Amino acid sequence: MSIIVTDAGFAPDDWSAGFETETALDLPSDTDPEALEFDADTQMIRVDFPSFADGRGFTLARLLRLRGYKGRLRAKGHVISDQYAMARRSGFDEVEISDELAARQPEAEWLFRSNWQQHDYQSRMRG
């Protein structure tokens, strides 16, 4: 099982269509930016974080948003609560973590970073 983290805290996964479908994309962290494409039917894109030290997923999320993706965008894997604000600011809507990680980093630690819209230098740069 896995847990979905949003600004509201922990919740079970409500995406029932799976990732073996036309409307969802499951991307590895080494996705070539040239191949980073989606179409009008894409409703969910999930980007893998094999290690919390691998920051490529943040740039992939940003590029997806810059390229006009408006659907659901999820970071999945080894993302720690300290990275929640980075994930949200890069364009992710939510983070999918394992039960083990959720046990070690409980909901309160993620909620501690749910104020990601505050204290954000980027929003000052971009108006």
Place this chain on the structure above:
Amino acid sequence: MYSYTEFDTAFVAERNRQFRQQVERRISGALTEDEFKPLRLMNGLYLQLHAYMLRVAIPYGTLNGAQMDQLALLAEKWDKGYGHFTTRQNIQYNWPELRDVPDMLDALAEVGMHAIQTSGNTIRNVTADHFAGAAADEVADPRPVAELLRQWSTDHPEFQFLPRKFKIAVTGAENDRAVIKAHDIGIQVVEHGGEIGYRVLVGGGLGRTPMIGKELAPFVPQEDLLPYVEAVVSVWNLLGRRDNKYKARIKITVHEHGIDEIRERVASRFAETKAAFNGADLALFDEIAAQFAPPAFRNAPTEAFDAAYEADPVFRAWTDSNLTAHKAGGYAIAQISLKAHGETPGDATAEQMRVMADLARRFGHDELRITHEQNVVLPHVHKSDLPQIHKILKAHGLATANIGMISDIIACPGMDYCALATARSIPIAQEIATRFDELKIENEIGELKIKISGCINACGHHHVGHIGILGLDRAGVENYQITLGGDATETASLGERTGPGFPAEEVVPAIERIVGAYMDHREGPEESFLQTYRRLGMAPFKLALYGEDTGKRSRAA
């Protein structure tokens, strides 16, 4: 100079609150040591040989008296009464306890300072020309753009887990005092037809694979700078190697893909990043630039300076070596050497810090700078105040007259502190400085920059020293390789190895032989060591170092 906006103050307070919680979670076990490591690093906290080390950012090397006073307080309260200024214009405390670090960060925040992104795989503290805003030769003050880049890079959500660290340096003058060609991105403020813009270099760096930066763009206009730099880091974040940390820096990415391919990728990414900016950054830049308006210089006679210069040979020697031309009449840029012969290069005691803070307040428009050469600068002093300034410096062991000379040595902390070091650096620097002070020939030698690193990571910039010294471990014994002809300025070059290295006790005699060969071969005192080396090449120095035999062997080979 820049003072924090309400936003900056609130940001740093929130960041410190987060770090305090991270320290608690590490202690409770909620964070593993692996997970805590990058978090403490991006807040400036290293684990060294003997203890934690806190590296505090001094953005573009600029600080005021109150900030310097606070650095002194940290040194006394949480360290052993001193601090160490570094080649990236930061200050390091070598002995803090983990539990005290959140309090140290709060103390820094009181004076508008922090330790954010002084370490880790992040965009590091942005450095700049230490004479910014004072130098007679600059196109524009580089600090406003350095501050803009500081704000842009601080907590940038995409760039906190990069393949490796990323360093940016900015110069506002053609004469490069910020070593921009040895940075991941080097930025030079340029003017084309009345418009200010930026020449952007990429892929410079020292370390185990030294590279001179290459030009990526000759002129990036103000409105494109942030999206352009963002495009560079974005391209590298996805393209840079993550399989081998020794091949992760952008210099290797540029080397492997070629500058032309990188330029194309950046241009195409820039088309995307640019769309996310709407000009708010330009308004912010103007607000920042207004804070760097020059101080009100006074128009006053300089007879007091001239009289002291005539009468006092010690003062004269100090002004001859430690002053640089200022853009305002009657003013000078004065360097305070932290290279007293036999002392640790770059160290200052809390008392010395307070003396410098006080001098800045009384005589220097409340401004100080830290140089990448590990000295301190009073950037705006009226010449008539210099005799008094010199007298106070002398009373506190701060009046060493050796800027740019053989004893003004850059040295990394080396094996005395650093967990990565393979040899000692500080004692070698101390021995060289002490020896040439005894010989009383420093002035005669003239400009000669020695830079010492205690391992191949090259924190002591040995590759770009006129004489570079690299300390290695050879089967448990320290061995020092020597390079000649390095240059850290706009005519940057990497030094060449002389040949086999030397054991620690033979380094000083080897340096003496090199200097002896220079004195014998130079065309006159006006020809510097570097000029002589560039005219003659390695041969006469090799002969002086190794004698005829080695010369013959190398010819035969």
